[in-house]
Amino acid sequence: MKTIAVVIASLIAFSGISHAAEIIAPVNEIMDATRSNWADNSSDWIDIFDASRLDHLYSRDFVAKYQAAAQFPAVDDDGISPFDYDVIVNGQDACPLEDLTMVAAPVVDGVAEVTVRFKKSACSDAPDAKDYTTVHFEVVEEGGKPVIDDIVTENIETQARDSLKTTMALIAKGQ
Helix, strand or coil: CHHHHHHHHHHHHHHHHHHHHHHHHHHHHHHHHHHHHCCCCCCCCCCCCCHHHHHHHECHHHHHHHHHHCCCCCCCCCCCCCCCCECCCCECCCCCCEEEEEEECCCECCEEEEEEEEECCCCCCCCCCCCEEEEEEEEEEECCEEEEEEEEEECCCCCCEEEHHHHHHHHHCCC
16 A cells, blocks of 8 residues: 555655646757857847747737737837847856856646746846846647746846736837
8 A cells, every 4th residue: 555655645746746847848949048148159140039939838818919019129120029039048148158047836726836046147247247037938738738928027126026918018009
């Protein structure tokens, strides 16, 4: 009887690990692209909102808000992105990302929050160069797979949390 309980407990533990890995998967793909974008090499910029990524990494609601905001490109000669900054590093400049960590919280009301922390300015001499940037990815399940429903950054100065979906809705309204 004791052996059966241990086996069942192990199976539950392993399924939780597998589920956590699934929850982190879309975030990991975005962070791999972001890490590559800010690496010291001269590789091509990876658009985290290209059509293929929009199709499989983001929720339908997120994609609808992105497409509405994309009608108002931030840079005229680009004509594509509604943003004139990297929404993950929350700025236009960064160094190679350092000390990156990802932690998935348990699912609450259908949403799992994946918290990502990293140093984005470690190569700089700025006083805040060693500060961590924190980004929260809200992950939901659609069509049997985890997808990103929002990207929330922390404002270092105000400690407020800024939702990318809210920002996209404002852009789509012309604000």
